[in-house]
Amino acid sequence: MNVQWQRYKELELVPDNISAPKRRFELFPLAAAWRSLVNALMWEHFYEHRTDYLERCWELNEQENRSLALQKLLRLMN
Numbered sequence: 001m002n003v004q005w006q007r008y009k010e011l012e013l014v015p016d017n018i019s020a021p022k023r024r025f026e027l028f029p030l031a032a033a034w035r036s037l038v039n040a041l042m043w044e045h046f047y048e049h050r051t052d053y054l055e056r057c058w059e060l061n062e063q064e065n066r067s068l069a070l071q072k073l074l075r076l077m078n
Helices: 002-012 025-058 066-077
Strands: none
Touching (some): 025 066
8 A cells, every 4th residue: 555655645746744544444344335235226226227228219109110120129239
């Protein structure tokens, strides 16, 4: 972490009298659980919206025929 802190100090112009932050290992399980929960919710949201989008795109209007539906399917798969 020392190399990362040095790079950060150089890039952000942090004064030399500021010491490197201490890691808090007692919060690691809580942070990991929170990160996994947020990640799971994000993927659920993504798949739900993707499914809704595909369902809207696949809906057939009365004016569309089967060949246009096949073209739309191929375009969505691409």
